[in-house]
Amino acid sequence: MTKICCIGAGYVGGPTMAMIAKKCPDVQVTVVDINEKRIAAWQSDELPIYEPGLDEVVKETLGRNLFFSSDVDQGIRDADIIFVSVNTPTKTFGEGAGYASDLQYWELCARRIKEVSTSDKIIVEKSTLPVRTAEAMERVLHAGDNPVHFEVLSNPEFLAEGTAMADLEHPDRVLIGGHNTATGQQALQTLVEIYATWIPRERVLTANLWSAELSKLTANAFLAQRVSSINAISALCEATEADVGEVARAIGTDSRIGPKFLHASIGFGGSCFKKDILNLVYLCESYGLQEPADYWRQVVIMNEYQEARFVKTMLHNMFNTIAGKRIAIFGFAFKADTGDTRESPAINVCRALAAEHAQIVVSDPQAMENAKLDLPELADQIEFEADPYRAAEGAHAVAILTDWTLYKGLDYQRIYDSMSQPAFLFDGRNMLDHQALFEIGFEVYSIGKGLKTHLK
């Protein structure tokens, strides 16, 4: 029986391993983590992350061929294949601070693997890493006269939160990079066989290690760039009375451009886009490539501009003062169907509103706990209210910051009637029926469409 160990029971490691366990009953999968609370949560009815469809898969496989453990060493020792799926956040200190990836958790894992392994192993990079990380890891793994052979592969994860289970079950592609050596190719084939259990072979792409590592950063940079591109156009739309939805539809039907990731918004969030682009910027700079670095940095600058522009628009439309005004925030997660708030635009939007002395009420169906942790410094100015109707009571404005489907189905007449007048609605996700809201009586702003106002 093939034994897999995954180090890191987070947003990537947990769902990915649950899917492998489901699809490959002959493979034993153990997920280990130093965070004992997290491991206990994976074994309980209350999983540590919210992901549609995940509960069912964990229920089906837990104790059959999926195990969670905080005994990292045992997990490593027993495994033939070790996936490393630990966090690689942006460095906050020293050289490359604010840009480069912090590889300390990765390196600690590599050292642990070397320390406790007594048999040959395939090491799979799942975490997003700078290109050529495998080279450094191989040096760590093979330092000294350890007789054990480690073969490093890169198998970046392309799943998106909220749709992780569907993405894992029917991925556009799986990418596996390995060395062009006999042992490298053999290891690569071992991993290809696992994925080929449920993924058509033509979708399992193989590449050299460095291409696989760089492809992950590049994919996220391209996706984020599309969001920043349409957001840049949204600002121009508001200045010219063009409608960003119509522009996106018109360009998206060009098969060379395609319709996805053209939805203008308050900006992209999530643990990947900003971190990966900054990592790419740092890599370009460290290879002396200033113009490519500046090109990609602009995608992040554009995103910050879009968040700031949203708050400025709120302020200017609300008669240039929001001091003391109650503002209801609908949605704090960085996107729908997740409780994750990492790099959520809502964080910066709330900070900027608080700087204008607004009274903020945050509502979100999944992200309230994380939201509370994100803004401890605003305790005086922020309330948390799960029920959106109660959050909106007496508010001068509602701002939609996350595209939760439930916000489409609310009774906006009831919300309007309970608000201070004139009642503003700022749709940061362009997801509501703006004409219907306007007819109820709202002052309605949406990204790339501007303000519909009764106050001429």
Ligand code: UDX
């Ligand atoms: C992303 C990549 O999609 C995934 O392949 C990679 O493995 C990890 O990073 P994720 O961060 O989970 O996944 O979310 P994604 O769906 O890509 O959305 C990122 C952000 O962009 C969200 O804040 C989302 O609201 C925003 N977005 C996305 C837009 O504003 N407009 C769009 O058209 C699409």
Ligand code: ADP
């Ligand atoms: P991602 O979104 O990439 O999955 P997370 O932060 O959700 O990132 O998960 C990473 C997990 O890796 C965390 O639960 C963390 O405790 C775990 N981790 C970090 N370093 C180690 C280590 N040296 N050994 C085991 N687990 C680790």
